[in-house]
Amino acid sequence: MKDYRDVIIRPVITEKSMKLMAEDNKVTFEVAKGVNKIEVRNAVEKAFNVKVVKVNMLNTKSKPRRVGRYMGKTQASHRAIVKLAEGDSIDLFGEE
16 A cells, blocks of 8 residues: 555645535545545545545646747646545644
């Protein structure tokens, strides 16, 4: 089994992910490439001491972008949307 620090890279803080957190008790994380739902579930439960109900995974492909005359690509990412059990929460900003 992989260490949870090798699975979870960082939380994703966007307007959409904050709305999911407030309404549906779902937290979005950027995860390492090649991990599966079971590894993500175990890593989140171990790192934050919460009960995970469901995990959804998504891959975002890189897209071509242009800055002036230079062409490049955006970074590809692998994300996991984790639904937590009722009463559990993860404090991403350190507020208490």
